[in-house]
Amino acid sequence: MEKDDQDLYIIAEITYKKKHINENNIFPIGWYKSKNYKLKTEIIAEAIKNNIKIEETNLYQNYFIEKVDLN
8 A cells, every 4th residue: 555655646746846847945844754655645735736835735734844753
């Protein structure tokens, strides 16, 4: 199941990058430290849906900023 989560994450990341093609620093510091691909996919999906950056999503603010263990 973890491989499926990682594959979906890759697709989500590519889509997110396409929406922010001319922007710099679209991924927050520490983003790649987490291997929780399911959560990261959900965060990117929220960002894409609301046309905002990852750092502005509720999920990111709740799980990354509050430093909840993502592993």
